[in-house]
Amino acid sequence: MTSPIKPQPLAGIRVLDFSTLLPGPLATLILAEAGAQVIKIERPGRGDEMRSYEPKFGVDSVNFAMLNRGKQSLAIDLKDKTSLQRLQPLIEMADIVVEQFRAGVMDRLGLGYEALRAINPRIIYCAITGYGQEGPRANVAAHDINYVAESGMLSLSAGEDGSPIVPPALIADIGGGTYPAVINILLALRTRDMTGQGCKLDIAMADNLFTFLYWAMGNGLASGQWPKPGGELVTGGSARFFVYRTQDDKFIAAAPLEQKFWQNFCDAIELDPLLRDDTLDPLLTKRAVATRLKSQTAAHWSNVFAGKDLCCSVVASVQEALEDVHFKARGLFNRRLTNPEGESMMALPVPVADLFRSEKWDDTFPTLGESNGKY
Numbered sequence: 436m437t438s439p440i441k442p443q444p445l446a447g448i449r450v451l452d453f454s455t456l457l458p459g460p461l462a463t464l465i466l467a468e469a470g471a472q473v474i475k476i477e478r479p480g481r482g483d484e485m486r487s488y489e490p491k492f493g494v495d496s497v498n499f500a501m502l503n504r505g506k507q508s509l510a511i512d513l514k515d516k517t518s519l520q521r522l523q524p525l526i527e528m529a530d531i532v533v534e535q536f537r538a539g540v541m542d543r544l545g546l547g548y549e550a551l552r553a554i555n556p557r558i559i560y561c562a563i564t565g566y567g568q569e570g571p572r573a574n575v576a577a578h579d580i581n582y583v584a585e586s587g588m589l590s591l592s593a594g595e596d597g598s599p600i601v602p603p604a605l606i607a608d609i610g611g612g613t614y615p616a617v618i619n620i621l622l623a624l625r626t627r628d629m630t631g632q633g634c635k636l637d638i639a640m641a642d643n644l645f646t647f648l649y650w651a652m653g654n655g656l657a658s659g660q661w662p663k664p665g666g667e668l669v670t671g672g673s674a675r676f677f678v679y680r681t682q683d684d685k686f687i688a689a690a691p692l693e694q695k696f697w698q699n700f701c702d703a704i705e706l707d708p709l710l711r712d713d714t715l716d717p718l719l720t721k722r723a724v725a726t727r728l729k730s731q732t733a734a735h736w737s738n739v740f741a742g743k744d745l746c747c748s749v750v751a752s753v754q755e756a757l758e759d760v761h762f763k764a765r766g767l768f769n770r771r772l773t774n775p776e777g778e779s780m781m782a783l784p785v786p787v788a789d790l791f792r793s794e795k796w797d798d799t800f801p802t803l804g805e806s807n808g809k810y
Contacts, residue, residue: 441790441793441794442470443469443470443791443792443793444469444470444791445466445469445470445471446470446471447470447472448466448470448471448472448530448531448624449471449472449474449525449528449529449530449531450463450466450467450471450472450473450474450529450530450531450532450533451474451476451522451525451526451529451531451532451533452473452474452475452476452506452533453476453513453532453533453534453535453536453541453546454533454534454535454563455483455484455485455535456483456484456485456535456608457485457502457605457608457609457612457613458535458563458608458609458612458613458616458640459533459534459535459563459612459613459616460475460483460485460502460503461502461608461609461613461785462533462561462563462612462613462614462616462617462620463475463506463533464502464503464504464505464506464783464785465613465617465785465786465787466531466617466620467504467505467506468505468785468787468791468792468796469787469791469792470791470793471530471531472507473505473506473507474506474507474508474509474525474806474810475503475506475507475508475509475801476509476511476513476522477508477509477510477511477803477804478510478512478513479510479511479512479804480510480803481803482508482510482803482804483499483503485498485499485502486499486803492772492774492778492780493774493775493776493778494774494775494776494802495774495800495802497780499800500772500774500800501772501782501783502783503800503801504772504782504783504797504798504799504800505796505797505798505799505800506800506801507801507805507806507809508801508802508803508804508805508806509525509804509806509807509810510803510804510807513544513546514544518544518545518546519545519546519550522546523554524810525810526551526554526555526558527554527555528555529555529558530557530558530559530624531558531559531560531561531620531624532551532558532559532560532561533561533563533616533620534546534560534561534562534563535562535563535564536562536564537564537573537574537576538562538564538567538568538569538573538574539574541562548560548562548635552633555633556632556633557627557631557632557633558633559620559623559624559627559633559634559636560633560634560635560636561616561619561620561623561635561636561638562635562636562637562638563612563616563638563640564637564638564639564640565577565578565581565582565607565639565640565641566582566639566640566641566642567637567639567641567642568637568639569637572641577641579602579605579606579607579608579640580601580602582607582611582640582641582644583602583606583607583644584599585641586607586641586644586645586648587648587651588606588644588647588648589602590664591651591662591663591664591667591670592664592670593664593665593670593671597664597665599664606644606647607640607641607643607644608640610643610644610647611639611640611641611642611643611644612638612640612643615638615643616636616638619636619638620636623636650662650669651667654667668692672717673692673713673717673721674689674713674717674720674721674724675689675690675691675692675697675713676689676690676692677689677721677724678750679724679725679728679729680725680728680729681728681729681731681732681733681735681736682729682730682731682732682735683732683733683734685732685733685749685750686733686749686750687728687733687736687747687748687749687750688747688748688749688750689724689728689746689747690746690747691745691746691747692746695744696744696745696746697711697713698711699743699744699745700745700746700747703739703740703743703745704724704727704728704736704739705727706723706724706727707723710723733749736749737749757781766789767784768781768782768784770782770784770796770798771798772798772799772800773798773799774799774800775799775802779798782798
């Protein structure tokens with residue numbers, strides 16, 4: 436006897452997604468994964484700019500494909516005066532609107548929160564911008580690295596010459612935009628359950644980066660010890676939280692912070708007992724650890740560390756990580772993504788628990804305007 440398909444928490448929730456590129460589309464992908472119906476509103480002819488990116492996965496870019504699976508596409512010229520009239524039936528039945536224009540753009544198009552609330556007072560309107568709807572920088576053009584720079588985060592990431600290093604992840608877009616948007620949309624849905632009213636959410640990517648800097652703010656505000664790049668516990672100032680080069684020019688990410696892990700680590704690498712108290716001369720200890728790890732290959736240290744509690748890892752490439760037995764055993768890459776040509780590849784994992792996912796998942800992404808005949 437087969438078990439019934441479990442209901443998803445956002446089943447029946449309708450989302451109008453006016454966003455492009457990364458923060459908004461990833462947010463609505465997460466909502467779609469939890470059961471929401473997402474209708475992506477795109478420009479006729481070109482669509483979301485990310486469709487044109489390289490490399491391609493069929494006609495569209497692989498970036499677009501990964502971020503927009505399971506959605507529908509409606510191509511409408513928002514500058515056309517009849518667009519509001521065409522969209523009104525969708526607005527009337529929508530639960531959530533996500534947009535990512537500069538502050539004031541949707542108002543000028545006649546699609547701002549007040550206009551939509553007049554049509555549907557239950558609507559939850561989520562505006563994602565770099566600097567928020569108000570403030571001196573509200574209409575300043577910027578990208579991820581600008582937000583990271585202005586929040587102070589970039590100043591704590593320095594290379595050997597002291598210059599800040601470009602982060603390898605779009606921290607502001609995802610950590611400051613996507614995730615706060617999803618969190619607040621879910622909170623707004625719960626509030627609407629209690630009040631019957633929707634609301635406007637102002638998600639500012641730059642604002643939300645300060646949460647990541649809790650320790651840096653705490654150190655500075657409480658004791659005046661403002662952090663320096665390469666000088667603090669988690670910025671490279673300690674032997675217990677550092678990346679070391681191996682003999683074969685690979686790297687070990689070592690994080691034996693707690694004393695029990697540190698003791699295990701020192702035993703494993705056979706560090707001179709006279710150098711194990713890293714409070715005496717932190718730089719000397721770090722150099723000694725670096726010398727020990729440089730004396731052997733990454734494979735050697737991986738074998739040495741196996742089965743021991745010491746919080747150390749060989750730095751993997753992205754390709755190696757996708758083949759990692761642990762992540763595979765977790766089923767992280769089981770879902771597939773299929774393009775209109777029938778080609779298939781691994782789908783992007785998103786942080787939605789299996790409990791809330793459908794066993795019957797749409798593994799395709801929309802062609803531009805494919806749903807125009809439906810609405």
